[in-house]
Amino acid sequence: MGSPARKERAVASRRPARELAAVSGRSAEPAADLDRLIHERVRLGIVSALAANETLSFRDLKDLLRTTDGNLSLHARKLEDAGYVVCRKTFDGRMPRTDYRLSASGRRALERYLDHMEALIRAARAR
Amino acid sequence: MPSSAPHPAPEPPIPALRTVAIDDLRYIRETMERSAAFTAVPGWATVAVGVTALGAAAWAARQPSLAAWVAVWLAEAALAVTLGAAGMVAKARRAGGPAFGGPARRFALSFSIPLFAGAALTLAYLRAGQGGWMPGTWLLLYGAAMLAGGAFSVRTVPVMSACFALLGALTLFLPRAWGDALLAAGFGGLHLVFGWIIARRHGG
Numbered sequence: 001m002g003s004p005a006r007k008e009r010a011v012a013s014r015r016p017a018r019e020l021a022a023v024s025g026r027s028a029e030p031a032a033d034l035d036r037l038i039h040e041r042v043r044l045g046i047v048s049a050l051a052a053n054e055t056l057s058f059r060d061l062k063d064l065l066r067t068t069d070g071n072l073s074l075h076a077r078k079l080e081d082a083g084y085v086v087c088r089k090t091f092d093g094r095m096p097r098t099d100y101r102l103s104a105s106g107r108r109a110l111e112r113y114l115d116h117m118e119a120l121i122r123a124a125r126a127r
Numbered sequence: 128m129p130s131s132a133p134h135p136a137p138e139p140p141i142p143a144l145r146t147v148a149i150d151d152l153r154y155i156r157e158t159m160e161r162s163a164a165f166t167a168v169p170g171w172a173t174v175a176v177g178v179t180a181l182g183a184a185a186w187a188a189r190q191p192s193l194a195a196w197v198a199v200w201l202a203e204a205a206l207a208v209t210l211g212a213a214g215m216v217a218k219a220r221r222a223g224g225p226a227f228g229g230p231a232r233r234f235a236l237s238f239s240i241p242l243f244a245g246a247a248l249t250l251a252y253l254r255a256g257q258g259g260w261m262p263g264t265w266l267l268l269y270g271a272a273m274l275a276g277g278a279f280s281v282r283t284v285p286v287m288s289a290c291f292a293l294l295g296a297l298t299l300f301l302p303r304a305w306g307d308a309l310l311a312a313g314f315g316g317l318h319l320v321f322g323w324i325i326a327r328r329h330g331g
Contacts, residue, residue, distance in 0.1 A: 041154070048155045049162035054221075056162065060329060063282055064162055114155065117148040124145035 037082050038113045042067055042075040047110050050085060050102035058098040076100060084109055167234070168280050170326025172214020176207045177318030184311035193258040197249065200265075200310070207314075218331050238276035241268045259303035266313045267295025281329050287321035 038044055045065045049056055056064070062072050079085040084106030088099045102110075183203035190196040245268040252260050270292030277284035291313055298309045 039151075044151065044154065045158050048158035052159035052162045057329070060162075060281070064158075110155075114152070117152050120148040121145055121152075124148070 034116055035109055035113050037078065037084070038109055040075065042071060043079055044113075046072075046076060046079060046100070047084060047102065047106060050100060051107060051110055055088075055099045055101045058100070061100065079106065167215050167219050168277065168284055168325055168329065169211065169214025169218050169331065170322050170324075170329060171331055172210050172217075173318050173322025173325060175210050175214075175322075177315050177320075177322055179203060179206055179210070180314035180318060181311055184307045184315060187310075188307040193253065193256065196258065197253060197261070200261075203314070214331075221331065234276040237278075238272045241272035241275060244268055245272075259306065260299070262306040262310050263295050263297075263299035263301075265295070266291050266298055266310070269314075270295055281325060283321055283324050283328070287317060290317050290321075 038047055042065060046061060049061060049064055058072065058076075061076070062069065065072065076085065076087070080087050083103055085100050086103050088101075090097050090099070180203060183199055187196050187199040187203075190199060245265055248264050248268075249261060252258060252264070270288045270290070273288035273291060274285060277288060294309065294313045294317070298306070298313075301309065
């Protein structure tokens with residue numbers, strides 16, 4: 001049995017982006033408004049961590065976000081494909097090393113996402 | 128017969144959606160703060176602290192009185208804090224973050240409370256002439272301070288902290304004459320090993 005607040009958060013976290021977009025008072029089309037690429041929790045974590053650091057290694061991100069190699073790889077690749085993060089592969093001696101940094105478009109996407117969340121809170125308060 | 132008119136779509140539960148937004152914003156802030164604290168641990172500065180601690184252990188072992196012995200280790204503690212702080216600032220600057228942001232302040236606060244306890248106990252032991260308890264107490268409380276300050280840091284830091292705490296607890300039950308050797312093993316050896324691991328794995 002969880003607390004009511006926990007249950008509410010659990011239900012809310014499964015809510016589709018479309019509803020979040022509608023409540024924010026903007027377009028009801030989520031693709032045009034709420035960035036679903038960033039909305040996913042691991043990807044939001046990657047982008048947030050990189051916003052506070054110039055670069056982070058794959059190992060740093062994995063430890064920080066407490067996730068698996070496969071999961072982090074998958075989500076980092078999606079952000080890389082979208083141009084939100086830049087990946088750099090080098091060798092540290094004989095060991096391969098992967099570093100990530102946030103691109104300018106990734107930083108703008110995070111700022112838009114933050115604006116959107118704040119707008120959502122304001123709209124919810126106004127109702 | 129029921130009406131075939133479409134029902135209006137139910138409005139989304141506002142408190143729940145607001146919770147999502149607040150939860151997201153909190154997660155973003157916490158991840159940014161955690162990542163800043165996470166990478167601020169200075170690997171090479173920790174190695175440098177290990178080197179100076181080995182020197183301090185050798186020097187302290189030759190001191191004729193308890194007061195002189197404590198003075199050597201206090202000087203080493205001041206040097207270690209300076210090296211550690213300089214390393215954290217340098218690493219934060221390289222990462223493009225603030226040197227004394229929220230995470231650094233929280234680390235300093237969490238770290239300082241067990242250190243204050245250590246300083247108070249050192250004074251009490253010194254007054255009572257019970258220097259033999261100092262090495263175990265210092266190692267144990269340094270481990271507790273690192274654990275409190277670096278709980279969200281790279282995993283190497285909590286592991287190093289636990290090693291210090293265990294070594295400190297063990298030292299309390301070992302012969303007093305081994306004090307300098309055990310301090311060398313802790314402040315020297317553990318800092319050298321874990322500092323090198325942090326520097327190699329997490330950059331500087």
